[in-house]
Amino acid sequence: MLMQVGGEGDRPTFFEMVAAQQLPESLRAALMYSLGVIAQRRPIVHRVLDYSDEFFAFLMLILEAHNVRTADASFAEALYGLRRQPVEIVTDVTQKKSSLPSRAGLTRAQKSLSIFFLVGLPYIKAKLQGAYTAQRGSALQTALWGSSSAPVEEVVPHNNRSIFQRWKLNLVAFLTYSFPWIHATHEGLSFAYQLLYLLEATRFYSPALYLTGVYVRRASGQELLDGTKHIQERRNHDYERIRGPASLKAVQRGLLKSLYTFLDYAQTGLIAGVFLFKMMEWWYQSAEERVMAPTIYPPPPPPPPPKVAPNGIPLPESVRTCPLCLQRRTNPAMAAVSGYVFCYPCIYKYISQYKRCPVTLIPADIEHIRRLYKDA
Structure with missing residues (x-):
């Protein structure tokens, strides 16, 4: 877990929320850069880069699902010692006061929505952005060079197209027209919520948190200790649920142990990867600037003045x-x-x-x- 920065009470500062929001993008840039360097020596890695959106979404799905399930927080929020809290805490009044929890956890629906907004929505946005960019590039190329450079399905007459081709072209046309408005609306709402959060007019940092019905708060030291104990108890329970012959149980236990070890070190390793990526980027940029910089020579002496005729x-x-x-x-x-x-x-x-x-x-x-x- 990273160190908490400033602020009072359990309300995270605006800078903590911004850092938690930008961490996945920094992680993606570091991961894609590392894969690109490896692909220069191992061309087979290019297959991973061809599906970079799916690969990163799958990786984040594992990390986000694990953190939401065990810590009631996203991957980035857990690193900053933050937790997600439901807006409405419903308790059973018939229970004794001593048995009432001090903090209510997320419901199953809230966890599912959190994973969707953390993984599914960014993946959909990335694919739509790529499709929109490709469509705009194709339209610009057609406008400059004519229909001879257009894709085959756009050159085929409308009456000769199949139903699937018509549906695809209509969807692309709708996407080209509506995506900028959808994107602008989403960015505008996000900015409005961030501004209200900065002015302490709301506890919701983003529209996704509002739709999920949760807000982000700081976790106390006792909660962090209890969270570690809760994770260990859950893992022990998973080990006890293993059934089958002794050899199969050993294999399943080894797989679970490997998965849990990966999840334990994934956070630290990924954050170290981000810092390493930034350091390598600075190093290679400085080296490239030194290599590509022109040689600086002293200025030539001024020419002699013309002679008097x-x-x-x-x-x-x-x-x-x-x-x-x-x-x-x-x-x-x-x-x-x-x-x-x-x-x-x-x-x-x-x-x-x-x-x-x-x-x-x-x-x-x-x-x-x-x-x-x-x-x-």
């Missing part, structure tokens, strides 16, 4: 004196073809008449005059 106007002794009027420069301007500075009225009249620089006699025009706003 034998028939040109000689330069005065003072660099602040105009070579034409031999007075201190006012309203300075430069002849861009040579770099020498004169008074603006002097150089303007000279170039207008002679079409050259008065010092170097290099051909020039009015467009080569540059006004200077700071004289050296």
